[in-house]
Amino acid sequence: MNCKININMDNSAFDDNPEYELSRILRTIAHRIEHNPIQYIPNEETYLKSSEHSLHDINGNKIGECIIE
Numbered sequence: 312m313n314c315k316i317n318i319n320m321d322n323s324a325f326d327d328n329p330e331y332e333l334s335r336i337l338r339t340i341a342h343r344i345e346h347n348p349i350q351y352i353p354n355e356e357t358y359l360k361s362s363e364h365s366l367h368d369i370n371g372n373k374i375g376e377c378i379i380e
Contacts, residue, residue: 316340316366318375324368336366340377 325332366375
């Protein structure tokens with residue numbers, strides 16, 4: 312299983328306080344992952360679903376994705 316997070320920070324949402332905006336996005340994705348768990352069957356070494364989340368900045372622009380597979 313892998314988790315890949317890609318965030319493009321080259322826009323105005325990151326101008327004034329990039330650390331705050333990045334941490335806000337990471338908290339959001341952590342909440343989504345916690346409440347939409349990946350189901351794993353140990354005996355079959357199988358994941359029942361993968362998960363893909365689009366990431367958006369405070370202005371609503373898509374700035375990346377988080378993919379768990």
